Amino acid sequence: MKRRLQYIAAVFLVAMSIYGIDRWIRNDADSPSTLASTATRVRPSTCFECHNDIATKYAAAPHNSTLRRGDDPEVIAALAGKSAILNDHRHSFVERGGQLFAGHSAMPTDRRVDWVFGSGHHAMTPVAIDVDPDGHPRLTQFNASLLADGELGATPGLGVTVGQRDPAQTIAGLPPTHGKISDPAETRRCFGCHVSGLPQIDGRIDLNNLIANIDCNRCHPGATAHAQSGGVAGLTLDWANLTPLEAINRCGECHRRADEFTPDELGPDVLHLVRFAPVGMAMSRCFVRSQTTEMATSDPRFARFDCVTCHDPHAPASTNAAHYNKTCFACHDFGKGGKASVALQGPGPHPGQRMTSGCTAAGAESSCVSCHMPKKESGEGLFFTDHWIRVHRR
Numbered sequence: 001m002k003r004r005l006q007y008i009a010a011v012f013l014v015a016m017s018i019y020g021i022d023r024w025i026r027n028d029a030d031s032p033s034t035l036a037s038t039a040t041r042v043r044p045s046t047c048f049e050c051h052n053d054i055a056t057k058y059a060a061a062p063h064n065s066t067l068r069r070g071d072d073p074e075v076i077a078a079l080a081g082k083s084a085i086l087n088d089h090r091h092s093f094v095e096r097g098g099q100l101f102a103g104h105s106a107m108p109t110d111r112r113v114d115w116v117f118g119s120g121h122h123a124m125t126p127v128a129i130d131v132d133p134d135g136h137p138r139l140t141q142f143n144a145s146l147l148a149d150g151e152l153g154a155t156p157g158l159g160v161t162v163g164q165r166d167p168a169q170t171i172a173g174l175p176p177t178h179g180k181i182s183d184p185a186e187t188r189r190c191f192g193c194h195v196s197g198l199p200q201i202d203g204r205i206d207l208n209n210l211i212a213n214i215d216c217n218r219c220h221p222g223a224t225a226h227a228q229s230g231g232v233a234g235l236t237l238d239w240a241n242l243t244p245l246e247a248i249n250r251c252g253e254c255h256r257r258a259d260e261f262t263p264d265e266l267g268p269d270v271l272h273l274v275r276f277a278p279v280g281m282a283m284s285r286c287f288v289r290s291q292t293t294e295m296a297t298s299d300p301r302f303a304r305f306d307c308v309t310c311h312d313p314h315a316p317a318s319t320n321a322a323h324y325n326k327t328c329f330a331c332h333d334f335g336k337g338g339k340a341s342v343a344l345q346g347p348g349p350h351p352g353q354r355m356t357s358g359c360t361a362a363g364a365e366s367s368c369v370s371c372h373m374p375k376k377e378s379g380e381g382l383f384f385t386d387h388w389i390r391v392h393r394r
């Protein structure tokens, strides 16, 4: 327990030291989750000329389909014709004139689907937009979402019941609804993490002119000037110059960061944290011991370890066990006995002593992540990978 608190303290100290330097890392009103970008932008197609390989593979990246319109042919192909019984009523999606609509068996008219959140790797949630009495846009998440198995199911987090409810549980007098309305502030946050530019007019988000999806510019500030200069001008941000914690917190701007939570909320058994990869990673002994302590950062034998050690942000996550094993082997050795140990010197009782943390459970050919980073249900019907690398006891 004491040890864990020390790790938390280490993470917090480093997090605090970078807190003020770069506002992008902060999740306050000025963070890009509420970003208002009106600067001249260069479309990702401009990058093709010189970064053909990355720009080509980016077309299939989940980051490139975080938000699509309700008239997007791929979205229509995925949703039109599907239906499910939710909260006692049949919810369905239909296409009319190249536009997706949501039907509800107890409603006289269909409602237009304006946007769809999520690439479909985990879920696709259709939403409709209207305005509140002050004219601020707000979204309604439909009760039905497309889940990873390709079937329509309950939108996670809305408390929607699949099928017919027990009459005793039906809340008397409540009219049936298409879904759940988010207030304007939440609406702004939803779009903020799923777009690359969210302009505003008179303090209202301008959904007609947003730049959908996470494009090159969102992760590579300065790319516009860089491209316009023919690749001569440097970028404002060089990911390699960030410390590992700064780097995972950048990704954590959308994927969430450990310093957004109180120490009480950061336990290995807090299930919903599996959704927030940078939180788990920042808490892992692998990360804390090799990346955030002074000993670690001054020891060149510690390989750099951040999100891009395992993930190419320009492509879907690899599903290949060997790919991930390779990243473990950068620090963990399988010695003569076939046991994993940390191939580095650590602060043992004797200077220069080798850390011996062996894997007594499996050999070098096994899938390390299947046991040490298992997939878990987050509590809302979706599965995520537990990025808090550790021994899981059953």
Ligand code: HEC
Pocket: 042, 043, 044, 046, 047, 048, 049, 050, 051, 216, 217, 220, 223, 224, 226, 227, 228, 229, 230, 231, 232, 235, 238
């Ligand atoms: C006219 C050619 C050209 C265009 C267009 C171009 N780049 Fe580059 N880019 C380069 C060259 C050349 C380098 C290598 C610079 C170096 O290594 O110093 C580079 C390097 C980069 C790097 C790595 C920087 C680093 O510090 O390692 C990134 C990221 C990048 N470009 C992003 C983009 C994006 C995003 C776009 C589109 C908005 C773009 N580039 C458009 C030529 C171009």
Ligand code: HEC
Pocket: 062, 063, 065, 066, 117, 118, 119, 120, 121, 122, 192, 193, 194, 195, 214, 218, 219, 250, 251, 252, 253, 254, 255, 307, 308, 311, 313, 315, 316, 317, 318
């Ligand atoms: C601007 C917000 C934002 C930032 C910044 C961001 N992501 Fe994401 N990321 C998302 C969203 C939204 C999704 C969900 C895409 C979907 O619907 O499948 C996602 C999905 C992913 C996935 C899942 C891919 C898959 O195959 O399912 C990985 C891995 C990932 N991001 C890694 C990163 C890394 C690494 C960084 C930092 C270099 C990063 N992200 C930065 C918003 C962001």
Ligand code: HEC
Pocket: 033, 117, 118, 119, 120, 122, 123, 124, 125, 141, 182, 186, 187, 189, 190, 191, 193, 194, 253, 254, 255, 256, 275, 276, 382
């Ligand atoms: C702080 C940034 C952030 C905010 C705010 C946010 N999202 Fe996301 N969203 C993400 C990231 C990162 C992912 C990918 C990882 C994950 O699935 O959690 C994602 C994934 C999704 C997905 C794909 C399915 C899934 O759960 O993986 C949907 C659908 C979605 N978001 C809808 C929404 C809606 C609707 C809202 C507002 C009610 C919202 N998001 C607010 C960052 C955000």
Ligand code: HEC
Pocket: 044, 047, 051, 054, 055, 058, 063, 214, 215, 216, 217, 218, 219, 220, 239, 240, 308, 313, 314
């Ligand atoms: C989710 C964030 C994210 C997005 C979106 C993104 N990148 Fe990157 N990119 C990164 C990170 C992080 C690195 C550093 C990778 C590393 O150090 O291995 C990188 C590295 C690069 C590099 C230099 C390294 C290399 O492999 O040559 C280029 C060039 C580049 N990106 C271009 C692009 C282009 C073009 C796009 C849009 C089509 C794009 N990126 C979109 C996060 C992103």
Ligand code: HEC
Pocket: 248, 251, 252, 255, 274, 275, 277, 278, 279, 281, 306, 307, 308, 309, 310, 311, 317, 318, 319, 320, 324, 327, 369, 373, 383, 384, 385, 386, 387
């Ligand atoms: C040690 C390797 C490793 C590192 C480092 C890592 N991931 Fe992952 N990540 C995985 C594995 C394994 C998967 C599951 C891939 C699969 O089989 O679908 C995954 C999946 C994901 C997904 C898809 C949703 C899920 O949970 O399955 C997201 C989003 C993601 N990672 C984000 C990140 C971010 C952000 C970082 C940096 C904080 C990061 N990852 C660092 C190994 C890693």
Ligand code: HEC
Pocket: 284, 285, 286, 287, 289, 290, 302, 303, 304, 305, 324, 325, 327, 328, 329, 330, 331, 332, 342, 346, 355, 356, 357, 368, 369, 372, 373, 389, 390, 391
């Ligand atoms: C950058 C180096 C590095 C990488 C990469 C790395 N680890 Fe570690 N890992 C460490 C260090 C350092 C420790 C702490 C050893 C100690 O405290 O004795 C550790 C500890 C562990 C522990 C014990 C954690 C605990 O809380 O008890 C496990 C299990 C583990 N690593 C598995 C893995 C697996 C599996 C991978 C690949 C997915 C991986 N590690 C990648 C450096 C790394």
Ligand code: HEC
Pocket: 325, 328, 329, 332, 340, 341, 342, 356, 357, 358, 359, 360, 361, 362, 363, 364, 365, 366, 367, 368, 369, 370, 371, 372, 391, 392
């Ligand atoms: C079948 C599940 C399983 C697989 C596969 C597996 N491990 Fe383990 N690992 C465990 C268990 C269980 C322990 C705890 C063993 C013990 O306490 O005796 C452990 C312990 C460890 C430790 C020591 C942790 C500590 O407390 O010091 C490391 C490091 C480790 N594993 C790394 C790996 C690596 C690297 C791989 C991939 C080559 C791997 N493991 C594959 C289940 C597994």
